[in-house]
Amino acid sequence: MIRFTMTFFLMIILFLGGVIVGFDQAGSGMNKLRGNDVESYDALQTVKTEDNQFGVEVLGQTFTQESIDEKREEYKEIKEDVFTEKLAFALEKIVKWFYNILIQGAYQISQLFY
Numbered sequence: 001m002i003r004f005t006m007t008f009f010l011m012i013i014l015f016l017g018g019v020i021v022g023f024d025q026a027g028s029g030m031n032k033l034r035g036n037d038v039e040s041y042d043a044l045q046t047v048k049t050e051d052n053q054f055g056v057e058v059l060g061q062t063f064t065q066e067s068i069d070e071k072r073e074e075y076k077e078i079k080e081d082v083f084t085e086k087l088a089f090a091l092e093k094i095v096k097w098f099y100n101i102l103i104q105g106a107y108q109i110s111q112l113f114y
Contacts, residue, residue, distance in 0.1 A: 045057040055064035 043059055047055045047057055047062065049055055049064060053065045055062050057063075
């Protein structure tokens with residue numbers, strides 16, 4: 001019984017060790033397939049552009065500084081979209097109210113005949 005137990009645990013340890021090594025090799029293979037042959041790299045790096053602005057590179061994607069005026073313009077566009085949504089919501093309420101009035105009127109007329 002002890003011999004079976006020791007053999008069983010040894011087989012489980014070898015199996016799990018093989019699984020871990022296989023996962024590591026598969027991850028390395030996927031990195032090579034994507035073209036990322038570099039084994040280790042920093043997830044966060046700061047970069048300086050040609051026009052003396054600073055940017056941040058996070059996992060290969062670069063984010064640069066933007067002026068406040070550009071952000072204000074984006075905010076105005078978003079604010080206009082909110083106004084459009086409010087206008088559409090009000091129009092929807094008016095159409096629903098009108099439709100409900102028509103349905104109620106038709107129901108009351110049908111009640112006269114039945």
